[in-house]
Amino acid sequence: MSHHSTATLKPGLYIVATPIGNLGDITVRAAEVLAACDGVACEDTRVTGKLMKHLGLSKPLWRYDDHASDKDRIRLIESMSLRAVALVSDAGTPLVSDPGYRLVREAREAGVAVTSIPGPCAVIVGLTLAGLPNDRFMFGGFLPAKDKARRDALDELGSVPATLVFYETAPRLLRSLEAIGEILPNREIAVARELTKLHEECRTGSADELSNYYGAHPPKGEIVLLVGPPPPRDPSPDDAEGQLIEALETLKPSQAASLVAKATGLDRRALYARALELRGG
Incomplete structure (x- = not known):
């Protein structure tokens, strides 16, 4: 893998997913982007520094996290019009429970090219x-x-x-x-x-x-x-009763019984008998 590829990247924002534990999970493409970019915006320069060292790379690391000021963000976006900036989080895919959403939003609004390099996500x-x-x-x-x-x-x-x-x-x-x-x-x-x-x-x-x-x-x-998801609901007679009362406000007993039978899978004739009782009551 040519970490030190001389490939040049077009200016813009490159969202790069990084390993969540096993450094072997860095993708070939992610390593190439980190090798070719002009700088890396990251949450914690120590964490990202370790990854860069593992890849044998040295790049300017800019801290960008939830506490970054608007000014920092504007400066970063301005630099993207001339330079290729990679955005990484400490682990996994940036923006998934991570800072970065505003940066991407404003980069897009500013007409900056945004590219996402997929990879690990917990x-x-x-x-x-x-x-x-x-x-x-x-x-x-x-x-x-x-x-x-x-x-x-x-x-x-x-x-x-x-x-x-x-x-x-x-x-x-x-x-x-x-x-x-x-x-x-x-x-x-x-x-x-x-x-x-x-x-x-x-x-x-x-x-x-x-x-x-x-x-x-x-x-x-x-x-x-x-x-896990909720279990499918078994219709209870109580549910059917409520549905029947509601249906009878606008429908004849026979129609109401058909409608509720379809919705609940209960017996239509029993529902019809009950509808007549409700109507009569």
């Missing part, structure tokens, strides 16, 4: 390992640290018909598992941690099972926490 690694349904998933970022806010967030997302994916820190894992067990009972949960590293682990089970395990084996490292 959300996706966690999804592929857990074996939970992944035809639809929703990434919820970090769960809030405060108990009430965490419960509100889980409550709000509980009805989403998809696997929920969160980032979590080791010290907060047990509180989060407890909250999930309470607010979203009977869901299959997965805890994926130390992803791509030597001690990579992905455990699935109920909130209680995982709480017991991690209570006894306190986890380390960054965690991807996945919660």
Whole structure:
């Protein structure tokens, strides 16, 4: 791999995904962009410095994080009209639960060419390992640290018909598992941690099972926490009753019974009899 390729890059912003643990996960293209760019905007120059050293590269590193001022951002965007600037985060794909969204937005508004070099992303690694349904998933970022806010967030997302994916820190894992067990009972949960590293682990089970395990084996490292989708709802007679009452406001009993039978899979004749009782009552 020619790290020191003389390839030149057109001016602009290059969003570069970096390894989340295993340095071997840097892509050939990412290494080439880091070798050819004029400078690297990063969250932490020490972390990015290690990666650059591993690649045998030396480039100007500019700190750019959530605390960067508007002035810093404007200066960075101005430089992109003349230079190739790479944006990296400490690990994974920039902008996924990371600073950088404003930079990309304003770069686009300024007519700067934006290119994304794909690579590792913990959300996706966690999804592929857990074996939970992944035809639809929703990434919820970090769960809030405060108990009430965490419960509100889980409550709000509980009805989403998809696997929920969160980032979590080791010290907060047990509180989060407890909250999930309470607010979203009977869901299959997965805890994926130390992803791509030597001690990579992905455990699935109920909130209680995982709480017991991690209570006894306190986890380390960054965690991807996945919660399986809600089970399909079985129509309960109560639901049907409510639907029937609603349907009768605008429909004849026979039509109302057909409509609710279709919606719930319940017997049409029984529903019709009940509709006549409701109408009569």
